[in-house]
Each structure stands twice: as C-alpha cells, then as structure tokens.
Amino acid sequence: MRLVFMGNSIEEWGTALAVAIAAAVLLYVVKYLLVHRLAQVAERTETRVDDWFLRLLRATYTVFILVLALYLGSLMLEFPRKYEVWLWRVAVSAMLVQGAIWADTAVRTWRGRYRQAAMGGESVASAASTAIIDFLLRLVVWVVFVLMILDNLGFNITTLVASLGIGGIAVALAVQNILGDLLASLSIVLDKPFVVGDFIIVDDKLGTVEYIGLKTTRLRGLGGDQVIFANGDILKARIANQTRMFTRRAAFLLRLHTASDPEQVAALPGMIRQIVEEHEETASFERAHLRELGEWSLNIEVIYWIKNPDYFVFMDTQQSILLAVLRGLKERGIAIASPARMLVRDPFDCNEAAPPLHSPASIRREGT
Known part of the structure; x- marks a missing residue:
C-alpha cells in the first residue's frame, strides 16, 4: 500500500528531505570555506573590501541557510498552488531579512572603520559624529526591507506608504x-x-x-x-x-616720535627684517614700511608669518620680536610717540595755591 501525505508519497518526501539536508550541508560548508579563506586573505592585506565581505559572510545566519535548504527541498514535491505561493513568500521573506542583516552589518562595519581611522588621524573625537549618519542609514535600511517583506507577504503597503507620507508631512511641519x-x-x-x-x-x-x-x-x-x-x-x-591654521599672520604698528631723524627711520625696516628673520619661530618676513605720517607719530607697519599657528607660540614670538625692536630703538636713540593733550586750569578757580593761568606749570603733557 502506497502511503501519501499532502499529495506526495513517502519516497517523494524522503527525496525532498535528502535534497534539503544536502543543500543545507553544502551551503554551510561553502560559508565555512569562504569565511576561512577570506580570514586568511584579510590578515595579509590592508584593503577593506575583503574585511567587508568577511563580516557579511559571518553575519549569514544558520536559520537562513535552513530556510533556503527547506525551500529547495520543497521543489521536489507537488503542492497546491496556494501552498507553493506561501512557500515562495516565506523563502523570499527569509532572504529579505538576511539582506537587511547584511546591509545593517555593512553600515556598522563602515562606522567601525571610520572610527578606527579617526582615532589614528587628526581628530579622535570626530568619529562620534558618525553616529548620526549610522542611525539614519540603519533606520532607512530596516524601514525599506520591512516594507518589502510586507509587500512580499501580500499586504497592501500603498495605503501604509501614503499614510506615512501624510503623517511625515504633518510631523515635519510641527517640528x-x-x-x-x-x-x-x-x-x-x-x-x-x-x-x-x-x-x-x-x-x-x-x-x-x-x-x-x-x-x-x-x-x-x-x-x-x-x-x-x-x-x-x-x-x-x-x-x-582657528585649529586649521597652518601658519599665523602677525602684524603690528610701530609709532615713532615725529622728531625722529628721517635717515634713522629709513634704516628701521632693515633692522626689523633682520630681527624677524633671525627668530626661529618665524616662517617668513613679508614687509615693513613707513605707512603714513600721522598727526602725532610716524607709523611703520610690520607684517610677518609664524610657523606654528598655536596662539601661545604666536604671543611668545610677538613678544620676543617687540622686545628686540625696543632694544634696537633704544640703541639708536629713537623715541616711541605717544598722543598728547593740553590740560588748562579753570580760569575761575580761586585756589591761591594754584599756579597762574598762563604759567608753564599749568600746562602738562599726558601719555595715554
């Protein structure tokens, strides 16, 4: 007597089971060999492609292999049309879930690689900012794959997508x-x-x-x-x-007394150039010129560049150069100008101890 179950004989069920077991073993062995081989290659190379494929293969779950093997075994059997459709949908859903896991693994691998590269580069803390992109990419991956799975299972996602779109617009306007x-x-x-x-x-x-x-x-x-x-x-x-400065531009204005000797003033740019170029922290000397004849001073503008953009190095270098300039001015007997103003005693001040209104003692200069 021939035994039949769901329209298929015991021999056919045995054949389907054998095919499923063989497919599962074959797929698992192929996965193991590929993982073992790629692991060896990844140790010898510095490229990232083999590392990515290795992570993806390791993220291939045994459950997915079993589902795929059972579906291949079911092809050996004859089922009613509706059963075949559901078997196909289950197999495709399993493949979509595995695809989502692969995509999620790829995103996490990218983030890990980026963080590792940042820790060996210029900015360690900048890798934390990639969490924003990582979160959004993984969210998009799972939303897309969930919608694909629902569509594969026969659900009408058109209304759902439209509702999400309308809801998204409302939420976007609110926030x-x-x-x-x-x-x-x-x-x-x-x-x-x-x-x-x-x-x-x-x-x-x-x-x-x-x-x-x-x-x-x-x-x-x-x-x-x-x-x-x-x-x-x-x-x-x-x-x-300020951190991305490669060099720092330094500038100062040297105000000299209007009674300074023109020949000595003409020699000052050369003196300043020598001082700047002899300093070990300066990158280059740009210029030093008598820029203008002011109302109360002769103004010499000096511009040069410092190698190190660090602000403390800038201040130390500027201080050292200014002190050297002051010493040079003192050696040459050149005075630095300061603005002056006249203070005149109130003519109606009745204080007897005060000097006469037009006495030289009542007029003094004050530096600001």
Missing part, C-alpha cells in the same frame, strides 16, 4: 525647527567645517568644540563656560576655525 537642526547636524558631519576639539569663533563667541549633537553644538569658552548653539544657527553664522 520643522528640530528637523532643520537635524539636517544641519548632517551637514556639519559630512562637510566638516569643524570637528570636536577644534577652536572656532562664531560671531562674537569663541571656544573649543566640545560636542556635536543632533540638535545642538556646544563650545567650551575661554572662561570655562559652555556656549550652546542650535546647529541651524551655527551654520548660518560666519565660522572662523
């Missing part, structure tokens, strides 16, 4: 400021006008970037206070990133 800051944070992460650890100047506020979040960016001011900007506002402002 447009928050969304604007969120998009601004993505712009900061991708375009990188600054990263965590940079010293920046935003309008009249300055400080070190301490945190870049989804909505706000926080600076640590020079006084120790924390200055918080909305991401949208900080991108609208003019940002001066």
Whole structure:
C-alpha cells in the first residue's frame, strides 16, 4: 500500500528531505570555506573590501541557510498552488531579512572603520559624529526591507506608504525647527567645517568644540563656560576655525616720535627684517614700511608669518620680536610717540595755591 501525505508519497518526501539536508550541508560548508579563506586573505592585506565581505559572510545566519535548504527541498514535491505561493513568500521573506542583516552589518562595519581611522588621524573625537549618519542609514535600511517583506507577504503597503507620507508631512511641519537642526547636524558631519576639539569663533563667541549633537553644538569658552548653539544657527553664522591654521599672520604698528631723524627711520625696516628673520619661530618676513605720517607719530607697519599657528607660540614670538625692536630703538636713540593733550586750569578757580593761568606749570603733557 502506497502511503501519501499532502499529495506526495513517502519516497517523494524522503527525496525532498535528502535534497534539503544536502543543500543545507553544502551551503554551510561553502560559508565555512569562504569565511576561512577570506580570514586568511584579510590578515595579509590592508584593503577593506575583503574585511567587508568577511563580516557579511559571518553575519549569514544558520536559520537562513535552513530556510533556503527547506525551500529547495520543497521543489521536489507537488503542492497546491496556494501552498507553493506561501512557500515562495516565506523563502523570499527569509532572504529579505538576511539582506537587511547584511546591509545593517555593512553600515556598522563602515562606522567601525571610520572610527578606527579617526582615532589614528587628526581628530579622535570626530568619529562620534558618525553616529548620526549610522542611525539614519540603519533606520532607512530596516524601514525599506520591512516594507518589502510586507509587500512580499501580500499586504497592501500603498495605503501604509501614503499614510506615512501624510503623517511625515504633518510631523515635519510641527517640528520643522528640530528637523532643520537635524539636517544641519548632517551637514556639519559630512562637510566638516569643524570637528570636536577644534577652536572656532562664531560671531562674537569663541571656544573649543566640545560636542556635536543632533540638535545642538556646544563650545567650551575661554572662561570655562559652555556656549550652546542650535546647529541651524551655527551654520548660518560666519565660522572662523582657528585649529586649521597652518601658519599665523602677525602684524603690528610701530609709532615713532615725529622728531625722529628721517635717515634713522629709513634704516628701521632693515633692522626689523633682520630681527624677524633671525627668530626661529618665524616662517617668513613679508614687509615693513613707513605707512603714513600721522598727526602725532610716524607709523611703520610690520607684517610677518609664524610657523606654528598655536596662539601661545604666536604671543611668545610677538613678544620676543617687540622686545628686540625696543632694544634696537633704544640703541639708536629713537623715541616711541605717544598722543598728547593740553590740560588748562579753570580760569575761575580761586585756589591761591594754584599756579597762574598762563604759567608753564599749568600746562602738562599726558601719555595715554
């Protein structure tokens, strides 16, 4: 007597089971060999492609292999049309879930690689900002794959997608400021006008970037206070990133007394040039010129460049050069000018101890 179950004989069920077991073993062995081989290659090479494929293969779950093997075994059997459709849908859904896991693994691998590269590069803390992109990419991956799975299972997702679209518009209008800051944070992460650890100047506020979040960016001011900007506002402002300076431009104005000897004044640019060029921290001397004959001084403008952009190095170098200039002026007997003003005693002051109105003692010069 021939035994039949769901329209298929025991022999056919045995054949299907054998095919399923063989497919499962074959797929698992192929996965194991590929993982073992790629692991060896990844150890010898510095490229990232083999590392990515290795992570993806390791993220291939045994459950997916079993589902795929059972579906291949079911092809050996004859089922009613509706059963075949559901078997196909289950197999495709399993493949979509595995595809979502692969995509999620790829995103997490990218973030890990980026963080590792940042820790060996210029900015360690900047890797934390990639959490924003990581979160959004993984969210998009799972939303897309869930919609594909629902569509594969026979659900009508058109209404769902339309509802999500309408709801998304309503939410966007309600929280447009928050969304604007969120998009601004993505712009900061991708375009990188600054990263965590940079010293920046935003309008009249300055400080070190301490945190870049989804909505706000926080600076640590020079006084120790924390200055918080909305991401949208900080991108609208003019940002001066002091950390990305390669050299620093230094300039000062030397005001000499109007009675200074023109020949000595003419020799001063050469003296200043020699002082600047002999200093070890200066990159180059740009110029030194008698810029103008002022009302109370002769103004010499000096401009040069410092190798190190660090502010303390700049101040130390500027101080050293200015002191050397002062010594040179003293050796040559050239005086530095200072503005003067006349103070005249009130003519109606009846104080007898005061000097006469037009006495030289009643007129004095004051330096400001």
